[in-house]
Amino acid sequence: MIHSQPTGVSPMQSLEAMFAADVNFVANHPNIPQLLLSAVGRTTKSPLKLMIATFVRRYEQRLSSVIAEAQQHGEIRATLDEETAARLFIATIQNLVFRALIRDEFDKIREAAPAAFASYRACVETTQ
DSSP: OOOOOOTTOOHHHHHHHHHHHHHHHHHHOTHHHHHHHHHHTSSSOOHHHHHHHHHHHHHHHHHHHHHHHHHHTTSBOTTSOHHHHHHHHHHHHHHHHHHHHHHTOGGGHHHHHHHHHHHHHHHHBOOO
16 A cells, blocks of 8 residues: 555654554455465566566555655654565564454454554564
8 A cells, every 4th residue: 555644743653554554445345455466476587476566666655755754854764774664564464464364353453553662663663
């Protein structure tokens, strides 16, 4: 999902809103992760696989931009690489999705999301 940052919201709050929106999307469309895993698991380069790669790359760029802004605001440690922090953000959501797929518990993904984001936040935020 490519999200725009609401005005008057801190970059960290924007990241949290993006996280929640992504989890809500997956919870509302549990068949999408299965479709994506099927497409990326193939060894051949299909148009869908290339489209997914492009989407993820653009999303990482968007996240990196918000993360850089959060660094400028002192919300995220300046020593962190923005791209790595963006990949960690995506990996945190992927972990929720993977667990939901394995356990067949997409109905519980929303309730697990706040703790997952809190863990992400603890990894990247500045110590006050």
